[in-house]
Amino acid sequence: MTLYIIRRVLWGILLLILVTALIFLLFRILPTGDPARLRAGHNASPKVIADLRVDLGLNKSLPEQFWIYMKNVFLHFNLGYSYYSSAPVRGLIAERFGATLSLMLGGTVIWLAVGLPVGILSALRRGSRLDRLSMGAALVFVSAPEYWLGLIALYLFAADIGRVKIFPGAGSYVSLTSDPWKWCTSLLLPWLVLAAGSAAIYARLMRGSLSETMQEDYIRTARAKGLSERRVVLHHGVRAAINPILTILALDIATLLGGAILVEVVFNIQGIGDLAYTAIRHSDLLVVQGTVLLGALFIVVANIVVDVAYAYLDPRVRFS
Amino acid sequence: MISPTRKLCSVALAGAFALGLAACGSSGNGSVSGASGIAVAPGVQTPRTQAQSGGKRGGTLTVLNHTDFEQLDPGLSYYNIDYEVVDTTQRALFSYKPNSFSEPVPDMASEPAKISGDGRTITIHIRKGVHFSPPVNREVTSADVAYAIERGANPNVGNPYFEAYFKSLVGFKQATGGPFPGITTPNPSTIVFHLAEAKAPIVLAALVLPLSAPVPEEYAKRYDAMKPTQYGNYQVATGPYMLQNDSAGKVLGIGYVPGKSATLVRNPNWSAATDFRPAYLNRIDIKLGGDTTVIGRQVLEGSDMVQNETPAQPIVRLAYEKFRPQLELSPGAGDHYIAVNNKQGPFANVDVRKALWAALDRTAMNKARGGELVTNVMTHFIYPEIPGFEEAGGLKGPQVDYNDYPDGNAAVAAKYMKLAGYPSGKYTGGKTLEIVGGNESPDNEDAEIVNQTLKNLGFQTKLTLVEVSVMYEKYCGTPAEEIDVCPNVGWVADFGDPQAVLDVAFNGKNIVSTGNNNWGQVNNPEINKAMEAAELLVGTQARANAWAQVDRKLVAQAAAIPFDWDKQPNIESKDVAGVGDLWNTGQWDYSFTSLK
Numbered sequence: 001m002t003l004y005i006i007r008r009v010l011w012g013i014l015l016l017i018l019v020t021a022l023i024f025l026l027f028r029i030l031p032t033g034d035p036a037r038l039r040a041g042h043n044a045s046p047k048v049i050a051d052l053r054v055d056l057g058l059n060k061s062l063p064e065q066f067w068i069y070m071k072n073v074f075l076h077f078n079l080g081y082s083y084y085s086s087a088p089v090r091g092l093i094a095e096r097f098g099a100t101l102s103l104m105l106g107g108t109v110i111w112l113a114v115g116l117p118v119g120i121l122s123a124l125r126r127g128s129r130l131d132r133l134s135m136g137a138a139l140v141f142v143s144a145p146e147y148w149l150g151l152i153a154l155y156l157f158a159a160d161i162g163r164v165k166i167f168p169g170a171g172s173y174v175s176l177t178s179d180p181w182k183w184c185t186s187l188l189l190p191w192l193v194l195a196a197g198s199a200a201i202y203a204r205l206m207r208g209s210l211s212e213t214m215q216e217d218y219i220r221t222a223r224a225k226g227l228s229e230r231r232v233v234l235h236h237g238v239r240a241a242i243n244p245i246l247t248i249l250a251l252d253i254a255t256l257l258g259g260a261i262l263v264e265v266v267f268n269i270q271g272i273g274d275l276a277y278t279a280i281r282h283s284d285l286l287v288v289q290g291t292v293l294l295g296a297l298f299i300v301v302a303n304i305v306v307d308v309a310y311a312y313l314d315p316r317v318r319f320s
Numbered sequence: 321m322i323s324p325t326r327k328l329c330s331v332a333l334a335g336a337f338a339l340g341l342a343a344c345g346s347s348g349n350g351s352v353s354g355a356s357g358i359a360v361a362p363g364v365q366t367p368r369t370q371a372q373s374g375g376k377r378g379g380t381l382t383v384l385n386h387t388d389f390e391q392l393d394p395g396l397s398y399y400n401i402d403y404e405v406v407d408t409t410q411r412a413l414f415s416y417k418p419n420s421f422s423e424p425v426p427d428m429a430s431e432p433a434k435i436s437g438d439g440r441t442i443t444i445h446i447r448k449g450v451h452f453s454p455p456v457n458r459e460v461t462s463a464d465v466a467y468a469i470e471r472g473a474n475p476n477v478g479n480p481y482f483e484a485y486f487k488s489l490v491g492f493k494q495a496t497g498g499p500f501p502g503i504t505t506p507n508p509s510t511i512v513f514h515l516a517e518a519k520a521p522i523v524l525a526a527l528v529l530p531l532s533a534p535v536p537e538e539y540a541k542r543y544d545a546m547k548p549t550q551y552g553n554y555q556v557a558t559g560p561y562m563l564q565n566d567s568a569g570k571v572l573g574i575g576y577v578p579g580k581s582a583t584l585v586r587n588p589n590w591s592a593a594t595d596f597r598p599a600y601l602n603r604i605d606i607k608l609g610g611d612t613t614v615i616g617r618q619v620l621e622g623s624d625m626v627q628n629e630t631p632a633q634p635i636v637r638l639a640y641e642k643f644r645p646q647l648e649l650s651p652g653a654g655d656h657y658i659a660v661n662n663k664q665g666p667f668a669n670v671d672v673r674k675a676l677w678a679a680l681d682r683t684a685m686n687k688a689r690g691g692e693l694v695t696n697v698m699t700h701f702i703y704p705e706i707p708g709f710e711e712a713g714g715l716k717g718p719q720v721d722y723n724d725y726p727d728g729n730a731a732v733a734a735k736y737m738k739l740a741g742y743p744s745g746k747y748t749g750g751k752t753l754e755i756v757g758g759n760e761s762p763d764n765e766d767a768e769i770v771n772q773t774l775k776n777l778g779f780q781t782k783l784t785l786v787e788v789s790v791m792y793e794k795y796c797g798t799p800a801e802e803i804d805v806c807p808n809v810g811w812v813a814d815f816g817d818p819q820a821v822l823d824v825a826f827n828g829k830n831i832v833s834t835g836n837n838n839w840g841q842v843n844n845p846e847i848n849k850a851m852e853a854a855e856l857l858v859g860t861q862a863r864a865n866a867w868a869q870v871d872r873k874l875v876a877q878a879a880a881i882p883f884d885w886d887k888q889p890n891i892e893s894k895d896v897a898g899v900g901d902l903w904n905t906g907q908w909d910y911s912f913t914s915l916k
Contacts, residue, residue, distance in 0.1 A: 084390065
């Protein structure tokens with residue numbers, strides 16, 4: 001098992017290096033991606049730009065630049081400097097990570113708390129009115145774009161511009177450490193919007209997976225043994241059906257940690273997604289590069305976690 | 321060559337101007353703002369109509385801005401949105417009052433500047449009793465102003481307009497951020513500018529820019545030694561407000577959190593006796609980010625708030641229809657025109673240029689930008705509120721047949737195509753025109769109108785739409801790309817002088833290989849000569865007359881095809897007595913704005 005984990009981690013590191021290289025190359029060939037031009041600012045003369053190219057080491061060969069870049073990223077976690085924000089990229093990301101983490105945690109709890117029970121009930125009562133209603137609602141929420149849903153939620157329920165003033169409006173987010181109560185209330189609406197689509201997907205997934213599992217022979221055996229239906233469903237059915245969902249959950253969490261762009265923008269929560277969105281709009285490429293790299297890191301880590309968890313649950317994986 | 325003018329920030333302005341004509345009032349029934357004769361819809365404020373005194377003291381103003389600042393260092397800031405903070409924290413040698421874009425008043429200077437008879441020396445006395453904010457605290461001297469301007473040449477600072485306006489200073493080429501012979505300070509209250517050429521007017525005019533706001537050398541030098549300078553993150557103030565900082569002067573993460581917020585608090589060392597700004601507010605909380613339609617509604621329906629950038633187009637419509645007293649429109653907020661390649665291709669022929677001018681439906685172009693509520697049909701190049709606007713023809717513009725039809729006139733266009741050597745009145749030269757425009761509304765809509773107009777004139781075209789910064793940097797600002805038509809370039813002057821509108825955009829000497837702002841590569845010896853002469857004139861009226869003549873020559877040559885003079889919309893909550901800066905596209909001035 002240890003060897004397997006080491007192997008997966010090494011593959012993960014290699015993958016991360018490849019992703020970093022790809023990002024590096026991509027941002028060097030974009031038409032607006034010249035860091036010297038970005039640093040030089042508006043209307044800079046060709047001479048100023050040329051001097052800056054030397055200062056920033058852009059006159060060096062591409063492999064040399066890549067080596068310096070990799071050293072900075074992996075040895076010093078130095079992601080460069082945002083000329084748009086006049087601040088180090090690492091600081092900008094660190095400053096915003098708490099908001100994204102808060103959004104992700106609450107959203108995940110809500111979509112699991114809603115999506116899984118609805119999926120289980122639908123699976124157990126297939127074809128019932130409850131099943132049709134919940135799956136119909138799920139279809140609506142899956143189809144509703146997050147940005148649109150966010151705007152509608154604000155126009156309906158925000159305390160400032162809403163018709164029914166229930167939740168704090170956009171821009172009301174405060175950090176957990178500064179005011180826990182306000183943190184919670186300001187995130188309620190964003191959590192619900194973020195969770196709506198995912199809860200719907202998870203409900204449908206759970207329903208499908210559990211329906212299939214409940215047809216298995218061992219479920220019939222469990223019932224024949226005289227186990228209570230509750231025990232059959234939760235201990236035998238759900239336990240088996242939830243495996244593929246956990247895999248997707250890990251990847252969803254990793255993606256969200258890289259930034260829930262739409263929800264962050266519409267609710268004005270300054271997280272990683274909002275940072276990336278702003279950076280893209282202003283061609284602040286070192287920030288874009290940093291946020292993309294962060295997203296890639298979480299995806300790679302999530303994949304390793306899933307692989308290891310699978311290996312733990314199913315010994316065939318680690319011996320294959 | 322560095323441009324002395326700002327390209328219109330199309331991304332910010334463009335979206336907001338795309339307002340349906342249905343929402344617009346008739347200019348004939350509107351109130352007139354200022355000397356320009358530009359009308360705004362009834363019931364809408366302009367910077368000319370707002371009271372600059374008698375506001376209520378105290379309170380916190382909340383500002384909701386979707387867009388983050390670019391640079392808050394006075395040596396670097398260059399965009400309108402940056403000026404809203406810098407103008408309230410820093411005091412340049414001269415400044416405009418909110419309702420003026422032509423008559424600067426002494427600010428850090430104690431009295432008007434003295435220009436020597438030969439136009440080569442400018443002497444300015446510094447106001448006494450002005451102190452830097454903590455942690456510097458000491459009184460400002462002329463050496464602080466000298467250092468502020470000198471640091472513009474420091475490569476770590478890289479001021480965007482230092483070369484354009486200060487290159488006539490003696491020893492300019494040797495300047496690298498430290499003292500040079502062009503600036504001397506004979507005593508702590510006097511600064512003298514020594515010029516190698518008699519170009520005092522333009523140097524003096526540029527002293528309204530934030531580069532002339534004092535910077536304490538002993539404090540700033542360590543930050544200016546960093547690549548890039550970190551002074552902006554540790555800046556001190558001379559104005560009534562300062563970015564909140566810690567005891568070491570650090571602003572980053574405290575008074576300014578990139579992409580999140582900026583907090584302006586009172587500068588404890590500011591003395592009202594030394595300033596014309598009333599500074600009613602106690603504090604200004606600027607929140608950054610968010611969806612523009614959401615923050616626009618929050619401002620209109622909330623209290624104690626303003627949005628200090630162009631609101632989203634549905635919000636401007638909403639404000640006009642339901643919250644009209646909370647809407648401000650500021651004339652003289654820049655222009656848009658079509659740059660055509662004067663150097664080569666079909667548009668090297670003046671009659672082809674005139675044909676396009678005559679054929680273009682400028683009303684339709686402006687409708688895409690919001691119609692009469694936020695635009696006027698552009699008929700020449702000096703725009704409203706800039707001296708020389710009336711002298712160059714005012715709203716109606718020069719009376720030439722290709723300028724007489726805002727909706728376009730095919731017969732006049734055909735006449736000029738025939739004069740250009742195309743007997744059928746249609747282009748038959750076989751060249752496919754390269755057109756590069758912006759890909760966001762309304763730039764893309766305007767580009768399509770231009771494309772169709774050119775097709776109607778017989779041209780084959782290849783239209784490419786790209787992100788607006790790419791349009792400027794990679795295509796329209798790079799002559800080697802040989803673009804024939806840039807259908808939506810825009811212009812905002814750095815200060816209220818006609819030279820700041822015309823020189824870089826149309827003077828042949830300013831054509832450079834990259835970052836070129838003379839997009840049409842206009843290089844007419846007669847016009848260049850007229851500009852050289854106009855540049856040397858002293859006195860607002862004399863300069864207005866001379867540059868108006870340049871403007872008329874540009875129209876006679878159809879050097880570019882003008883279509884839009886912008887009126888910038890701004891919004892506030894009902895309990896805010898906002899005062900907008902005419903010189904800064906009407907953006908709210910925190911030093912004059914108060915709460916009701």
